[in-house]
Amino acid sequence: MPEIISKIDLAPTIKGFEIKAPLVAKKAKPGQFVIVRIDEKGERIPLTLNDWFPEKGTIRIVALEAGLTTKRLNSMKEGDRIANLIGPLGKPAEIGRYGTVVCVGGGVGIACIYPEVRAFKLAGNEVISIIGARTKELLIFEKEIKEFSDEVYITTDDGSYGEKGFVSDVLKRVIEDGRRIDLVVAVGPIPMMRAVAEVTRPYKIKTIVSLNPIMVDGTGMCGSCRIEVGGKTKFVCVDGPEFDAHLVDFDLLTLRNRRYLQEERLALERYGGEK
Ligand code: NAD
Ligand code: FES
Numbered sequence: 001m002p003e004i005i006s007k008i009d010l011a012p013t014i015k016g017f018e019i020k021a022p023l024v025a026k027k028a029k030p031g032q033f034v035i036v037r038i039d040e041k042g043e044r045i046p047l048t049l050n051d052w053f054p055e056k057g058t059i060r061i062v063a064l065e066a067g068l069t070t071k072r073l074n075s076m077k078e079g080d081r082i083a084n085l086i087g088p089l090g091k092p093a094e095i096g097r098y099g100t101v102v103c104v105g106g107g108v109g110i111a112c113i114y115p116e117v118r119a120f121k122l123a124g125n126e127v128i129s130i131i132g133a134r135t136k137e138l139l140i141f142e143k144e145i146k147e148f149s150d151e152v153y154i155t156t157d158d159g160s161y162g163e164k165g166f167v168s169d170v171l172k173r174v175i176e177d178g179r180r181i182d183l184v185v186a187v188g189p190i191p192m193m194r195a196v197a198e199v200t201r202p203y204k205i206k207t208i209v210s211l212n213p214i215m216v217d218g219t220g221m222c223g224s225c226r227i228e229v230g231g232k233t234k235f236v237c238v239d240g241p242e243f244d245a246h247l248v249d250f251d252l253l254t255l256r257n258r259r260y261l262q263e264e265r266l267a268l269e270r271y272g273g274e275k
Contacts, residue, residue, distance in 0.1 A: 001081035005058055009166060010140045013065040014108055015074040022057030024087045026198050028113040030244055031093030037083045045069050046215045046242070048112035048187070049088065050141075058085075060253065062111035062140070064148075068267040073181045089218050090241045093208075098136075099182035100126045100176065103149075104167050104196055106188025109132050110141050112210060113187045120185075121148040129153070130170045137160035149215065167194035181205050186245065191255055197245035207245040211236050213257055221250040227253050 008016035024034060034046045044158060050121065051060040063070045076082070077112035093116050101120045110131045121127045127148060132155035133139040139154065139161060146152050153170045154162030163170065167188070184207040186196040193209040200207040213236050216224040220238035227234055230247035 002085050003082050004082070005056075005077055007076070007078050010062065010111075011138045013074070014062060014111075014140055015139065016060055016111070017073075017076070017212040018053075018060050018061045019082070019085065020057060020166050021056075021059045021085055021112055023089075024085070024136050025054045025057050025059050028052040028059060029092030029206070030095060030119040032088035032090050033153075033241060034059065034085050035089060035215060036061070036068065036073070036085050038076070039083045042072075042083065043069050044216055044218070045073075046089070046212060046218065046237070049211065050111040050124060052203060052218070062108060086218060089237060091239070092128055092183070093119070093210075093242055095123050097124045100128065100180055102128045102130065102171065102181055102184045103145075104171060104184065104186040104188070105129070105131045105141075105145070106186075106192040107125065107146065108140070108208075109186075109192070110145065111189030112186065114144055116187075117145055118148040118261045119139035121150075126150050128179075128231070132156065132162070132165075132167035132170075132172070136156065162192030166191060168196065168199050171196060172199045173183075175199065175203055175205070183208070184245075185242075186210075187241045190250060191247060193248075194250040196237045197248070197250075203245055208242050209245040209248060210241045211243060211248070211253065212241065213253060214259070226256070238260070 006018045018164045033046050035044045035230045047061040050062045065071045103117045128151045129145045129149040134157045141249050187210040213225045216222040218237045221236045227235040228249040229243050
């Protein structure tokens with residue numbers, strides 16, 4: 001059972017965990033994820049890798065409290081053990097030398113875009129990062145993103161830090177300023193990734209999004225993570241998680257991600273009652 005080596009308090013509802021997982025740490029690549037189950041009866045949740053340290057045999061994942069499982073995960077402590085963890089899963093991001101790459105991270109998606117910001121920079125690209133959160137205290141990994149970016153733009157929805165607005169507003173402005181952009185990569189909530197896709201579509205800028213649907217087995221067998229890309233059925237766990245944003249059916253993705261909302265609400269109520 002993998003042990004939690006350390007826990008980082010990133011924001012009131014966002015925690016980072018460094019977990020002992022030497023085989024995953026050895027093979028991990030930017031864009032890949034793990035599936036975590038915190039106890040024998042628990043659901044399996046996919047979490048994009050935030051970092052990995054092969055020499056220490058550890059990986060780092062970041063969880064935002066969204067449902068019962070992430071709430072329980074975030075209450076775990078250093079020294080606790082999770083039931084199991086599989087990975088690295090999914091196809092690695094296509095890191096190459098494109099020219100100018102814009103990396104867009106929204107909310108907890110900033111934790112997922114960080115390894116790509118670093119990899120694109122180390123591959124010789126000019127990297128422009130646009131990161132945003134609802135409010136100042138939810139903005140994570142600013143220092144780390146700055147370390148590997150040529151330019152960084154920060155937004156908050158309420159204007160408490162950086163510019164007031166959405167990350168997609170800044171992206172639009174950067175494009176309209178006439179900057180040559182060769183690739184845009186975006187990770188965050190679905191409405192954000194959809195907005196980014198609509199901003200870049202008229203300019204025909206290659207745009208990649210990292211999808212995070214409900215997953216069960218992570219091997220392409222159960223069908224839970226089924227989506228449509230360019231009219232074709234894809235399974236995010238094996239065909240993704242990264243896809244061409246201009247071809248993703250975001251309506252279907254949104255609908256399928258809502259299918260257990262009622263069960264999730266009941267489970268949270270029950271958990272609240274048990275505590
Ligand atoms: P959030 O709702 O706080 O939004 C974060 C930022 O995204 C906002 O500050 C804004 O800049 C941008 N944004 C949000 N809605 C937008 C819109 N309609 N148009 C343009 N920009 C918009 O994000 P959060 O609560 O941290 O994220 C929660 C969701 O992100 C979860 O549902 C989770 O499933 C998803 N997520 C996705 C991935 C992934 O791999 N794609 C990884 C982690 C989390
Ligand atoms: Fe089962 Fe992808 S999680 S097919």
